[in-house]
Amino acid sequence: MSSLSQAASSVEKRTNARYWIVVMLFIVTSFNYGDRATLSIAGSEMAKDIGLDPVGMGYVFSAFSWAYVIGQIPGGWLLDRFGSKRVYFWSIFIWSIFIWSMFTLLQGFVDIFSGFGIIVALFTLRFLVGLAEAPSFPGNSRIVAAWFPVQERGTAVSIFNSAQYFATVIFAPIMGWLTHEVGWSHVFFFMGGLGIVISFIWLKVIHEPNQHPGVNQKELEYIAAGGALINMDQQSTKVKVPFSVKWGQIKQLLGSRMMIGVYIGQYCINALTYFFITWFPVYLVQARGMSILKAGFVASVPAVCGFIGGVLGGIISDWLMRRTGSLNIARKTPIVMGMLLSMVMVFCNYVNVEWMIIGFMALAFFGKGIGALGWAVMADTAPKEISGLSGGLFNMFGNISGIVTPIAIGYIVGTTGSFNGALIYVGVHALIAVLSYLVLVGDIKRIELKPVAGQ
Template sequence: MSPPEMAAVGTRQSVAMEAPPGLGRRRWSIGVLLGVGILINYFDRVNISVAAPQLQQEFGLTPVEIGLLFSAFFWSYAILQVPVGMVLDRFGVMTVSRVGAFLWGVASGVVVLATGFGTIFAARILLGVAEAPAFPANSKATGYWFPRAERSLATAIFDAAAKFSNVIGVPLVALAVVTFGWRWGFGLTALLSFAYFLAYWFIYRDPSADAKLSRQEWDYIQRGGATPEGTAEASPFAMLGYLLRNRKVWGLTIGFAAYGYCFYLFLTWLPGYLVAEMHMSIIKSAGYAAIPWLCATVSDLVVGGWLVDRMIAKGHDETRVRKTVLVGGMILGLAVFGATATTTPVWAIFWISIALSGLAAAAPVGWSIPSLIAPRGGTGAIGGVMNFFNNLMGAVAPVVTGLIVGATNSFAIAFLVAGIVLLVGIFFYVVVLGRIEPIPEPDGAEPASAAAL
C-alpha cells in the first residue's frame, strides 16, 4: 500500500500506544525544525524595538513614527491570518512555508539598506505578510507528522520557542546593535532567516513525500491518528463558511483569544509595570522580566507538551486531559492578582511567573486543537481564524491597559480586566468547545477514511 493510501486509511481517533523500540525519530527532527523557525520569527519581530533609539537618532524620527514602525508588522500579520489559512489548505504547508521563510530574510534585508521611515515601514508590513503563515502552517504540519498522543509536545516545541525568544532574542540582537550598529541588528536576523529558508527547503516534506521517513514510523504516525493529507473537497470559501458556523471553532477561538489578551498584556507591559510599580531601573527590569518568560518556556514544554501526551498515552480520556490543562492553565493565569497586592519585586515576579507559566501550559494545547478537530483540508482555516482573533488581542490589550493605567495610575484594574477576560475564555473552553473530536466533513465531501474503502 502506498503512503498516500495509508494516509487515507489512517483513522483520526486517539490511539493510546507507546512508540515501539527502534522506531525512527524523523518526526521529531521535523518538530525541532518548526520550533527553530518560530524562534527566528520572534528575532525578526524584536529587532525593531532594540534598534529604535539608533533609528530615531539617525533618521530624526518622531515618537509617533516609531510607534507606527512598532505596529506595522501587526497590521498585515493579523489581517492575513484568515486568508493565509485558506491558502495553506489550498496549496499546502511546504509551498507556503518556503515562500514565507524566504520573505522573512528579504524583509529584514530591506531594512539593512533603508534610507528612511518609508522603507522601514514597508519592510515591516512585508514581514507581517511573510510571517502570517507560520503558526497556522506549523499547526497543520504537526497534524500530518504526529499521532494524536504526541501532538501536544510537538506543538509545545514551536510554541515554547515564542516564549524563549523573550529570554535570548533581545540580548542577541542588542549585542549586534551595540557592537556593529543598528543595520547589523537587522542583518543578523536576515542571515538567520535565509539560513532557515535553506534548511526548510532541504529538510521539510509532508510525510507521504519524505524519503527519510521509515515505513515503520509512518505506520506508527498514521495508526496514532495523524491528520490526513490532502485538500478539502469543498472550496476554500465554502470550507471557511462551514467552519464559521460550527460552535467548536468559536469555543476554541474565543478561548484562545482570552489567552492572547493576557499574553500580549505581559509581552508589552511587563517591563513598564516593573519600572512604574516596582520602581526598578530599565536595566534591572529587563533582567527580572526574563524570569517569568523562562518559567513559561519550561511550563510550555513540560506541562503543555510532555505531560499532556504522557497522560493520553497512558489511556486517560483525551478530551479530559487537554481541557484540564487548558482550563487549569487559564485559572493559574489569575495569579496575576497577587502582583497587585505587593510592592516587593521578588513577590511580584513570583506571582507573574505562576500566571505566565499557567498560560504557557495552556497555549500548546490550544494550538494542537485545530489539527485535532478540523475536517480534511480545514486545519489551516481554523488556525487562521484562531490566530486572527489572538493577534487582534495584541492590538487591544496594550491599548486598553495603557488607558486604564493612565486613568488610574495603577495596574490593579488592568489586571482585573485581564482576569475577567480569562474567565470568559474558560467559559468558552468548557461549555462551547465541547469534546475535542473531529468536526464532520461538509455535506457532499467524502471522509478520508471512506474514500479509501
C-alpha cells in the first residue's frame, strides 16, 4: 500500500491553481475599470443636465485620480505590513461594499442637488471611490509576484491589465444603452449593485500560495523555483519596520535611475489610458457627432483591439524571455513597439471618414495594449521587502497622469473648441514613454535595498 501511495505521488500532476488566481484578478480589475468609465459614458448627457462645461468635466473626471494617487503609498504600506489578502479583503469587502459600491450607487442621486452642489457632490463621491480602490493594482502586482514564476509573469500581468479594455467591451455598450433608454443615473445604480456581488466572490477565491486548498506541492515547488515569492505575506506579518526605515527605502527607489525611467514611462502610458476611459466617448459624441448609444458601441471596438494587444503583449514578452533570457529585451521590446504604434491616433485629426477614425483609434488602442507592461516591470524590479510600497509608489506616479490628463484635455478643448490638440497631447506622451525606456531605464533588474539606519 505504501509503495502504491509513493507511486501515485511520483506521477501526481502539477496543479494550476495560479490560473484561477489571475482569472479572479481579471474579473475584479474589469469591474474596477468599468466603474471608472461610468462618467465617460454618461458624461455628455449628464453635462447637459447639470450645465457642466469641458473644463468642469475635466475636473470631475480627475476626481478619482486625486484620491487614487493620495492613497497609493498608504495602501502599499498596508499591503507590506498586513499582506495582500487581508488588505485586499479590507479594501474590497469593507470599502467596496460601504464606499466603493455604495457611493457609486449614490452617484445616481446627484440630480437631487442643484447647480454647483451637483459638481461638488459628484467630485466628492468619485474622490471616495478613488480612495477605496487605491490598494487594487499594488495588490494585484504583489499577488502575481507571489504566485507566478518570472517566465509566466508577463502573461499574468497582461491578463489582469487587459481587463481595462475588456471592461470597455462589456460595460460601454451596457452603460450606453442604459443612458439612452432610462437615463444616465441608472449607470451608477447598475455598477454599484454589481460591485457588491463581486466583493463576496473575491473572498471565496483568493488565498496565499501556501494556504490555497487547490494547490499541490509540485505547483508550489515549480513557482518557487521560477522566482515566485510564495512566503511574501507570511514574512510581512512578522516584522514591524519603523517609518524612518521605510522612508530610507523609499529614497533608495527615488534615487534609482531605472525606477525614475519606469515612473516616467508609466505616467506617459497612463495618459493614453485616461484619455480612453474619460474623454474618448465624449470625443465620439462631441467631435464626431455620434449618439450616446452609438458611441457606447463604437468605443468597444478599440477596446477589443486593446484587449487583444494587452494579452498579446504579455505573451510576446514571456516568449522573448524564454528565447533570450533577457528581461531588457523581453519587457522593453513590446513597450517600445506598442507605444510607437499608439501614436497613429494623431492621424484622426486629418480624416473625417468614420471607419478610418475608428480604425486609427483601434490600432492605437492595440498598440497601447501591447505596451502596457509596466506592472510586469514592477513585479521584476520591486524589492521583496517593500513590494507593496514599491508598487504603490509606481502607481502613484503613473496615476498622477489621471489627474493631469483629463484636466489638460478639458482646457485644450475648452480653449480651442477642438480635440485636435488633445490627440497630439496624448500622442506626444506615447513618444516620451518610448524615450524613457530606451534612454533612462537601463538594465531591468530587481533592486537590492541597502541597510538603512535603524533597521
